[in-house]
Structures are given as C-alpha cells and as structure tokens.
Amino acid sequence: MTGEEFVPLSLTPMLIGMFAAVACALPGNFLVLRRQALIGDAISHVVLPGIVVAFLVTGAVSAWPMMIGAAGASVVAVALIEAIRRLGKIEPGAAMGVTFTAMFAAGVLLLEQSDTSTVHLDVEHALYGNLESLIWLDADGWGSLVDPVALAGLPEELIRITLTLIVVCAFVWLFWRPLKLSTFDEGFAQTLGMRTGVLGLALVIVAAIAAVAAFDAVGSIIVIAMFICPPAAARLMTNRLEVQIAWSVVFALVSAIAGYVIAGFGPMWIGADNAVSAAGMIATVSGILLAITAVFGPCRTRSGAPVE
Amino acid sequence: MLFDALALQLGYNATLVTIGATFLGIASGVTGTFLFLRKRALVSDAISHATLPGVGLAFIVMVMLGGDGRNLPGLLFGSAVSATLGLLIVNWLTRRTRLAEDAAIGAVLSVFFGFGIVLLTVIQSMSSGRQAGLEGFLLGSTAGMLWSDAVVIAVGGAATLLAVLTFRRPMALVAFDPEFAAASGLKVGQIDLIIMGLAMAVTVVGLKIVGLILIVAMLIIPPVTARFWTDRTDYVAAIAGLVGGISGYIGAAISASAPSFPTGPIIVLVSFTIFAVSLVLAPNRGILAALIRHVRFQRRVHMRQGLLALAQGQPIYERLTLNLLRRAGLARADGVATETGRARAAKALRDEKRWEVVRSDRQHEGAAALYDGLREIETVLTVDQISEIDRRIGGPKEAVAP
Numbered sequence: 259m260t261g262e263e264f265v266p267l268s269l270t271p272m273l274i275g276m277f278a279a280v281a282c283a284l285p286g287n288f289l290v291l292r293r294q295a296l297i298g299d300a301i302s303h304v305v306l307p308g309i310v311v312a313f314l315v316t317g318a319v320s321a322w323p324m325m326i327g328a329a330g331a332s333v334v335a336v337a338l339i340e341a342i343r344r345l346g347k348i349e350p351g352a353a354m355g356v357t358f359t360a361m362f363a364a365g366v367l368l369l370e371q372s373d374t375s376t377v378h379l380d381v382e383h384a385l386y387g388n389l390e391s392l393i394w395l396d397a398d399g400w401g402s403l404v405d406p407v408a409l410a411g412l413p414e415e416l417i418r419i420t421l422t423l424i425v426v427c428a429f430v431w432l433f434w435r436p437l438k439l440s441t442f443d444e445g446f447a448q449t450l451g452m453r454t455g456v457l458g459l460a461l462v463i464v465a466a467i468a469a470v471a472a473f474d475a476v477g478s479i480i481v482i483a484m485f486i487c488p489p490a491a492a493r494l495m496t497n498r499l500e501v502q503i504a505w506s507v508v509f510a511l512v513s514a515i516a517g518y519v520i521a522g523f524g525p526m527w528i529g530a531d532n533a534v535s536a537a538g539m540i541a542t543v544s545g546i547l548l549a550i551t552a553v554f555g556p557c558r559t560r561s562g563a564p565v566e
Numbered sequence: 567m568l569f570d571a572l573a574l575q576l577g578y579n580a581t582l583v584t585i586g587a588t589f590l591g592i593a594s595g596v597t598g599t600f601l602f603l604r605k606r607a608l609v610s611d612a613i614s615h616a617t618l619p620g621v622g623l624a625f626i627v628m629v630m631l632g633g634d635g636r637n638l639p640g641l642l643f644g645s646a647v648s649a650t651l652g653l654l655i656v657n658w659l660t661r662r663t664r665l666a667e668d669a670a671i672g673a674v675l676s677v678f679f680g681f682g683i684v685l686l687t688v689i690q691s692m693s694s695g696r697q698a699g700l701e702g703f704l705l706g707s708t709a710g711m712l713w714s715d716a717v718v719i720a721v722g723g724a725a726t727l728l729a730v731l732t733f734r735r736p737m738a739l740v741a742f743d744p745e746f747a748a749a750s751g752l753k754v755g756q757i758d759l760i761i762m763g764l765a766m767a768v769t770v771v772g773l774k775i776v777g778l779i780l781i782v783a784m785l786i787i788p789p790v791t792a793r794f795w796t797d798r799t800d801y802v803a804a805i806a807g808l809v810g811g812i813s814g815y816i817g818a819a820i821s822a823s824a825p826s827f828p829t830g831p832i833i834v835l836v837s838f839t840i841f842a843v844s845l846v847l848a849p850n851r852g853i854l855a856a857l858i859r860h861v862r863f864q865r866r867v868h869m870r871q872g873l874l875a876l877a878q879g880q881p882i883y884e885r886l887t888l889n890l891l892r893r894a895g896l897a898r899a900d901g902v903a904t905e906t907g908r909a910r911a912a913k914a915l916r917d918e919k920r921w922e923v924v925r926s927d928r929q930h931e932g933a934a935a936l937y938d939g940l941r942e943i944e945t946v947l948t949v950d951q952i953s954e955i956d957r958r959i960g961g962p963k964e965a966v967a968p
Contacts, residue, residue, distance in 0.1 A: 295669040296608060299676075303779075342790075345853050346845055351668075352607040352790050356841060359783030363834035366705055366780075370828050385683070385704070479683060483676035490669045521684070525691075532691030534684045541680020548673055552663050560664040 266397040271389050272518050274416050275480070275540060278472035279510035281423040282484035284430050285465040287503050290489040291441050296354065297462060298485030301469040302478030303358040304335040306365030314372055321414060321474060328470040335361055336462070387477025389518070389536040392416070415475040422471035429464045430503075433457065438499055476537055483541035484510055491548040494555030513544035580822040582716035584815060587775050587833060589723030591814025594768040594781075595788035595806035596730045600761045602789035603741035603799065608671055609656060609762065610785040614769045614778045615675040616652025617645035618682025621703050621773070625689055635689075636699065638715040642722075642770050645703075649766045652678050706777030706830035715774060722771035726764065733760050738799045775818070776830035783834040784810060791841040794848035813837035865890055866940050872896075874918065876903045877911035916959075917943050923955050 282298065289295050308331025312323040335357050342353040396402065396411030403409070430437065440447040440454040447454050469481045492505035517540030522533050552558055601607050624644025625635040633640075652674045659670035686700055699707075739747040740757040748754050765785060772781040792805035817833030846853050864886075872887040873896070882888050882901045891897035896907030903911060920943050925934040933946045943952060 290666075290669045293666045293668050295666070295672045296611075299611070299672055342845065345856070346790070346794060346851060348790055348793065349605055349607075351605065352602055352786055355607050355611065355782060355786035356790050356838070359780055359786065359834055360838035360841075363780055363783065363831035363838070366828060366831040367835065370826050370831075479676060479680050482672060483680055486669055486672035486676060490665050490673055493665065493669075494663060525688075532687075534691075535687040538680040538683030538687065541676050542684055545673065545677025545680070548677070552659060552665075555663075558663045 265399055265402055266394045268518075268522070269397070270394040270413055270416050271392050271536070272515060274392055274413070274419050274475050275389055275514040275518050275536065276511055277416075277419045277423045278476050278480060279484045279488070279514040279540070279544075280507055281419065281426045281468040282465075282472055282481055283488040283506045283510035284426050284503065285461060285468055286485040286489040287492070287499070287506050288437060288441050288461055289465060289485060290493060291499075292458075292461075294462075295486050295490075296351070297465060298469055299482045300335065300339075300354050300358040301332055301466050302473055302481045303362040304331050305470055305473055305478075307331050307361050307368060308334075308365075310365050310368040310372065314368070321418065325470055325474065328473070329466070331361065332466045332470070385477055385479055387473075387475065387480065387537050389476050389480075389540075390522070390533065392475065419471050419475050422468055426464055426468050429460070433460070437461065441499075479541050480537050483544050484513070487541075487544035487548045488513065491544075491551040491555070494548075494551040494558040497557055509544065509547050513540050513547060517541070517543040579713060579716050580818075582713075582720050583775065583829070584818040584822065586716065586719035586723045586771075587814035587818035587829070588811050589720065589727050589814075590768065590772050590775060591784060591788070591810035591812070591833070591837075592807040593723060593727040593730050593764075593810075594772065594784040595792070595808070595810025596727075596734065596803050597761065597764045597768050598785035598810070599789040599792065599799075599803040599806045600737045600741040601765055601785060602793070603802070604758070604761065606667075607786045607789075608668070608782075609653070610765050610769065611782045612656050612671040612674045612678075613649050613653055613762070613766050614781045615682075616678040617649045617769060617773060617778050618679055618703070619685055620644035620646065620648025620651075621700060622682055622685030622689060623648070625700060626685070626692070629692070638712070638718050638774065641700075641703075642718070642773065645773055646766060646770045648678065649769060653762055653766065702777075703773050704777050704779055705828055706773070706775050706780065707828070719771060719774055722767075726767045726771055729767070730764055733757075733764070734800075734803060737761055738803065742799050776833055780830040780834050783837065784814075787834070787837045787841050788813070791837070791844045794844040794851045809837060809840050813840060863940075869894070870914065870940055873907075873911045873914035876907055877915035916956075919959055920952065920955050923958055 286295070286298065289297055305328035308327035308329070309324045310327075311331075312327025315327075316323045338357045338361075339350070339353045342348050342356060343350055346353075348356075392413045392415050394402075394408075394412055396408040398408070436447065436452050436457055439450070440452055440457050444454050465485070469485070472481045472484070488506040488509035489502070491509050492502045495505045496502050518536050520543065521536040521539035524539075525533060598607070598610070601610060621641050621644055624641045627644075628637055628640050629635040656667070656670045656674050659665050659673065660667045665673075689700060736747070736752055736757050737760065739750070739752060740754050741761070744754050747757070768785060769778070769781050772784060776784060788806040788810040789802060791809045792802045795805055796802055813833050813836040817836040818829060820836070821827040821829040821832045844852065847855075849855050868884070868887040869890050872882055872884075872891045875882050875887075876891070876897065882891070882897070888897065888899075888901060891907065892899055895904060896910055897903050921934075921937055924930040924943070924947070925937055927934075930947075930951075936946050947955070
C-alpha cells in the first residue's frame, strides 16, 4: 500500500485507535489493581443520556456540548451510586448495576423519543463507534504530515484524543508515587499523610475523561475492553507495576494496530470483500492477548497458590 | 390504548409478549435475588453480553445450512452456548489466575461483545439486501414479532420461572449461608452453577424482549428494591419476583401502546421507578424513614437537654428546644417553666441522678450498658429497684413524676 492511500484513509483511524487504547489502558492498570475494573463499563453506559440531552439542548451533533453532557452524566451517576450505596446500604456492585442500566435505558428512551433521524446519532454508533470513518481527506501522502494546510484538516477526534492522552500521561507521571502507594497499601499511604480518598476520586475522574474522549471517537466497546484487557494481561506478565504498565501499553498498541488491520484487510485475505467492525476486532484481539497471557503468562497464578 | 394493553386487549402478539415479560420479570427477580445475595450481581452483565457472538454464529450457521437465519429457537440456543462459555471463562479466570472477579467479568463482557459486533458486521455484508434484524437483540424489539417467537418467549419465561421455584430452597440456603449449606450436605458448587444457569436462562429468554444490554437490569434492580422492604431471604425473593413481574407487565403494556416506546428501556425504567419509590418510602431502610428517625432523635435530645436546663435554672437560647418545650406546654415563650414543666424538669434531673447511681454500681452493670442519655429509667429498672436507688440518693421527695 502506498502513502497516497495509507495516509488519508488509514493513518488517522489507526492513530486515534492507538491513542484511545493507551489513554484507557493507563488508568485501567490502577483500576484493575484496585478492583474497580467495571467503572469503565459503568461510565461508558451512563454517558449515553448525557450525550442525548446535550444533543436535545443544542440541536446539533457537536463535540464539546456532548463532552460536557457526558461529563455531567458521569457526575450524576457517581452521585447516584454513592447515594444508593450509602442511603440504602447496598453493596457497590449492585448499586452500580442499578444506576448504569437505568441511565442507559433513559438514554435509549430519550433517543427513541427525539427526532434524531436527520443526524448521525444512534445507539449502535454509541456502542461501536465509527473508527473507519475518521479519515483525513486533506492528505495526499506522507508529505501532508508537514503541510500546514493539510494538517488543518485533521479530524478533530484525533486532536481531542491526543490532548486526552497527554492529560492521562501527565496525571500518571505527576502522581506516580502516591498512586502506586495508595493502590497497593492504602493504609500505609494514609499514615504518610496522603489523601487517598481525593486521589481515588481523581483517578476515577481521569478514567472518565479518557472514557468520554475515547467514546466520542471509537465507541464504548473499545473503552471497556481497553480499560480491562491490556492491564489484566499485563498483570499476568509481571509483578512490578512499572513493567506492568509498559506491557499494558504494548498490549494496547498491538490490539489497536492488529485489530484495525485485521478488520480492514483480513476479510480480503480470505476472499470476502467487506471490512468488519474495527472496534469489535480491536476488542477481540485484546481478548486473544489476554487469553494467551492467562494460559502462558509467567505470573498468571496468585502468589502462594498451590501448584497443580 | 394503555388501558387496552394492560387489559391484554391489543391483539395476540402484544398479549403474549406482555405475559412473557411478566413471567420473565418474576423469574429474573427471583433468580437475581440469589445472585445479589451471593454478591455476584454483575456476573449477569458478563453473561448477557456474552450472548451476542452466539446469536451471530447461530445465524451464520443456520444460513449456511440453507435455513432461515432468523429462527428464534436456533438463535437462542446459540446465545445460550456462548453465554455458557463466557460464564465458564469468568469462573476459570477468577479461580486459576490472579485476576479478580471484576476484571474477569469486564474482560469477558467486552471481548465477547466486541467479537459479537464483528460477527454482526460480517452478517450485514453476508445477507446484503436481506435485513437480518439481529440489532434487535441489543435493545430488544417486540415490534413485528412472529406469533411463534412470542410463544417461545412465553413458554421459555414460564419454564424458567418453574425451574426457579423448584430450586428456590437450596439456592436460598447457599445464597444466605454457604458454609452452613455445605455442612448440611448441599453441593455448593453445583447450586452456584444452577443459580448461574438460571440467570443465563433468564438472559436468553429476555434477549428478544429486553435486549442483552438491559437484561442485567432485570436481574439486579428487583432484588435491590426488595431488599429495602424486608430482611428475610424468602421475602426478598418473593418481593423481587413481584417487582420484576409488575415491571415486566406494565413495561410491556406501555411499550405496546405506542410505537416509539422500546420495550426493554421501558421495562427497566418502570422497575427503576419502583426502586426509587422504595429507596425513599421503604420502612426502616428508606430515606424518609431515616429522616424521620433523625428528626425524632433530634427532638428527644433537645427536649431532654431543655428539661435539664429548666431544672437547673439555666436560660434556654436554642430556638428548637424552646419551641419544643413551649409546644408541649412545659415552658412559656420567654423560657420560664410552667407548672408541669417544673415537675417534668425535676423528674428529668432526678432520672439523671438515678442513672449516675446505676452507672457507678457494678450490680447494675447490665442496665448501665443501656444508658444513652435518652432512655427512660423506668424502661430498664423495676419500680422496686428505682425506689432502692432513690433511697440511696435521698434528698427532697416532693418533686415526683406527674
């Protein structure tokens, strides 16, 4: 494949997929270790009503109001979960289940009730995004990468997900020590004077930002998969957090690239002529990676587990 | 229109769907109770998402064999197979690797769902020109459902309900106290599998009505709702079944009455409404009950402190205290005690002194443990014991309780 074809049609979707995968996998490492892995699942469900409400208010599919709507919905969801958990003394998993299903149902109902037939906003789109459509029409080859006119036409999803990735990296970099300590030994972190509650909340907020930005570009299914599969696979490879994070980034990148390539070109290799869903294929590849590490990973068993 | 739907007057299909949704609601409420009490409510999320690739594969296989890909029993069979696989993988990952259950659930959920989406896009290109309609399984669609499909759902819902009722006793035992269940000779692992299997059956039957994304709500919301009303396992299961049945019935009826009301979300929102009402109104565990308890407690404290202040001749500045005393006719608006007020105040002060004696006496250890500053001493000690204490206190005898 030549640059004339690759740069406009495949480069930007691949980059968006890779950045979204890494932006979700980084906070995912901590969420998996803290046993909050399903937060990504919950967030990606609850943003739907926020996005629909933002659409109903503004009357257009534009990114920033929708991001704000999604963020608002996440805040409502967190407040609801906490309220149900505290007031009703319900275990957190069930409180989460009640909240995200009800909010998702409300989102679907709103969507069905409102007239969205003229715009591209539907449940399927929210679920598996439209990675393939994020093409860079102004590019005509590798030279466009240094051409300011062509660069101005970059899909704005790419710019948003890049900014998000920078925010996520900065958060993990700046709060590395407190994050690591409070994840492994919250009590010890507290005795050192760290405000672990605030830190935990900040982690959830960063995860929500990553989820919303990635959701906007690639749909919720990649978000959930990337929050959990690469970190979980990395967890089975090593005992050291630094190494685990490196592995998770590698797994996320491999899933994004391989998933995109297989989805786009795999069917042609076996003689079919239609591409399959890239988002679904990226999730599938990350699952295959997790399966491989679960069977062969060097650190796959619990330490101290009986040898069978 | 809605009344017609509620009275099952909207044609055979709508009626069958409503009956099926009611059966499904009852079955899912009861099954969900055991999942919820086992603290494994979110496993159902993995099960439900894991049905999608099975639906897709079943469709592809049936088309390849030359049949009609939309055959509902075939699709449901496929979904059951892949849901079982997903469930086994969650169990395997949790048991055999160091991953926690939530990570295992999330991994299975997202990967199976992602693969299902891949299969759906394959099907779209495969049967070009022929709408497969498998997207209906995501959010449920009862519009344009075939008569035979409605029968499958009604029968499936009834069968699941029957199975749930058959196994309810051992499941309740295991959910409530697995150690005791094991000691009584029950095979906890097998019962767990039955619970999961029933959750899977509910999911599979509910696919067409509620859709795989929202079916998990039918397994979680009714038991959580029921938990507000009672502390007994069997009642929780019964109430959850009732809540699930009502939401299935009303939800399906509302959705049958207008085309723009998708069945799944409506059923979920009806059950969430019942949940929200329970959260606020339930006796004991509800928000309103907690609020009333709080206000009552606050008043008792203020009353008590006000009486003690009156007895010791201290002025009362606190407005709530003053209002409470005034309304009870114990003090005037300027804070001066009335006749009854003085008597009650003296009694309060004397009770405080009596408690002091009780708490310093080893003999009354049990009674002293009940002291919280508010409890009436007469509810703890007998008349004889109190007069014995009064003899020890001595002092003026003329101020007695009114």
